[in-house]
Amino acid sequence: MSVLVYTESDNGKFKKNALEAASYAHKLAEQLGTSVTAITINVADSEVIGTYGVSKILKVTSDKLSIFNAKAYATAIAQAVENEGASTIVVSSSTDTKYMAAILAGILKAGYCTNVVAPPISTNPLVIKRTAFSNKGFAHTEYKTTTNIIGVSNNAYGIFENSVSPEVENFEPNLNDTDFSVQSLNIDKVVGKATIADADIVVSGGRGLKGPENWGMIEELADVLGAATACSKPVSDMGWRSHSEHVGQTGKPVASNLYIAIGISGAIQHLAGINASKVKVVINTDPEAPFFKAADYGIIGDAFEVVPKLTEKLKEFKAQNA
Amino acid sequence: MKILVCISNVPDTTSKINFTEGDTKFDANGVQFVINPNDEFGLTRAMWFKEKQGATIHVATVGGPAVEPTIRKALAIGADEAVRINAEPKDGLFVAQQLAEVVKTGGYDLIIAGRESIDYNGGMVPGMMSALLNYNFINTCIGLEIEGNTATAIREIDGGKEKLSAALPLIIGGQKGLVEESDLRIPNMRGIMMARQKKLNVLEPVDASFGTEDIKFEKPAAKGDVKLVESDNISELIDLLHNEAKVI
Numbered sequence: 001m002s003v004l005v006y007t008e009s010d011n012g013k014f015k016k017n018a019l020e021a022a023s024y025a026h027k028l029a030e031q032l033g034t035s036v037t038a039i040t041i042n043v044a045d046s047e048v049i050g051t052y053g054v055s056k057i058l059k060v061t062s063d064k065l066s067i068f069n070a071k072a073y074a075t076a077i078a079q080a081v082e083n084e085g086a087s088t089i090v091v092s093s094s095t096d097t098k099y100m101a102a103i104l105a106g107i108l109k110a111g112y113c114t115n116v117v118a119p120p121i122s123t124n125p126l127v128i129k130r131t132a133f134s135n136k137g138f139a140h141t142e143y144k145t146t147t148n149i150i151g152v153s154n155n156a157y158g159i160f161e162n163s164v165s166p167e168v169e170n171f172e173p174n175l176n177d178t179d180f181s182v183q184s185l186n187i188d189k190v191v192g193k194a195t196i197a198d199a200d201i202v203v204s205g206g207r208g209l210k211g212p213e214n215w216g217m218i219e220e221l222a223d224v225l226g227a228a229t230a231c232s233k234p235v236s237d238m239g240w241r242s243h244s245e246h247v248g249q250t251g252k253p254v255a256s257n258l259y260i261a262i263g264i265s266g267a268i269q270h271l272a273g274i275n276a277s278k279v280k281v282v283i284n285t286d287p288e289a290p291f292f293k294a295a296d297y298g299i300i301g302d303a304f305e306v307v308p309k310l311t312e313k314l315k316e317f318k319a320q321n322a
Numbered sequence: 323m324k325i326l327v328c329i330s331n332v333p334d335t336t337s338k339i340n341f342t343e344g345d346t347k348f349d350a351n352g353v354q355f356v357i358n359p360n361d362e363f364g365l366t367r368a369m370w371f372k373e374k375q376g377a378t379i380h381v382a383t384v385g386g387p388a389v390e391p392t393i394r395k396a397l398a399i400g401a402d403e404a405v406r407i408n409a410e411p412k413d414g415l416f417v418a419q420q421l422a423e424v425v426k427t428g429g430y431d432l433i434i435a436g437r438e439s440i441d442y443n444g445g446m447v448p449g450m451m452s453a454l455l456n457y458n459f460i461n462t463c464i465g466l467e468i469e470g471n472t473a474t475a476i477r478e479i480d481g482g483k484e485k486l487s488a489a490l491p492l493i494i495g496g497q498k499g500l501v502e503e504s505d506l507r508i509p510n511m512r513g514i515m516m517a518r519q520k521k522l523n524v525l526e527p528v529d530a531s532f533g534t535e536d537i538k539f540e541k542p543a544a545k546g547d548v549k550l551v552e553s554d555n556i557s558e559l560i561d562l563l564h565n566e567a568k569v570i
Contacts, residue, residue, distance in 0.1 A: 099461040102449020111533030136339040140538040182488040189482030197480035258569040269335045279567045301553030
């Protein structure tokens, strides 16, 4: 009856979303009067996750799983669910985990909710709150199955310490070749830079920047803040920036703590994609831009004047608060 | 090659979202419905295969009679035949089971669905189908080539992309990048006329379980007014972000 959490890792270290998923699982287990078991894949120092309320670890160490494979990971986790007799599984919302968890839900014939933003509203029946209609609404969703998967939205619940020293059990999933029939040929990944999915702060530019040659100031501002860079749809459609930076309804979703929109008018589709961010700042010359209605803070002004000044002031601020 | 494109009928991206019947139902009143954008990128890629490599395209959707204009649009764009499963698409697990049945009987080489629908944003149907059918599956797909029995695909990952290879039959969770926005097609008059002659089969749903049920909806809390800072007083913004919002 325990709660099982899949704690995602990258290069042998837990990702931030793993700590949040574990914190959520702990809260849920408290509500259910049970305990949390985590499954970790190729994390040497897996005991660390005990800090977030995990009392048992199923530790998987496998060369075959050194590169993420959605089907193989789903198969391994499904076996862990069975092993533990878990009825509720908590996962994060990263691109890899959403890919994996949909397969897992199919294997287990489990009810699955993604984009869950709060601890359960009730546990019997299990009802959760999730975003719907691309952040234009919320749904309260009731599980109808005996095995349930909760996909916790990034930055929605938070990370909480509830230190326990966990029991660690080596777990060897039974995988065969068909679990690896989708093969990774190569991975092209930016390292050492904040990604839109993980970043606490996202700095985003729109058509108001007039051309790709002006992105230097966006990148400088992002550098000072340790932020990821993003852009609006027209900017990626015109090829000023890569598609991977496009945020909005048909682009990447953003759920950062701070989203800074520069030269972006705030079309409804753009706002839908970024509305899950906690604090929004807009810098735009047009006081009528719809973004001013969605933002918490705004500056009416020319990005070419405001952004360099903001970067400079932030450098001073960072120097004083370092 | 036989391709099935799974289509979701969703409110247009510019729609205002409201709820009705004591906030238990989506209010479709005055809402324009369209092909889910992620599915439309997939359909357009399917058209590319049809024209360049030769393929038959079927489209499938789960929904009541009201979704037929959206299916007809897919036929007008160039799909050859359509299937409508006559049931409310209440949750991902139910829809995945219905579509898996269509795949089983139709014998498709390639099944393209969107990464997620823009209404309920579940993002689970293609993955669930892959588990139910034991087919290969690649999600958040932004590039797809087929040669013989093998697909090479690019998938978007956090912070980059991954190139993958898989044998057919294959299920794809597609999105923008599969084709460009400028490649999307607006049906022409001839396409619309031809679509009327194409087969639209209506099937009754198979017995299937539900995973979840939406019992209530709410709109986001009304937002307070924006706090404006003068462009010559940027330190104030930094102060607000640090001391009030506590985000830097």
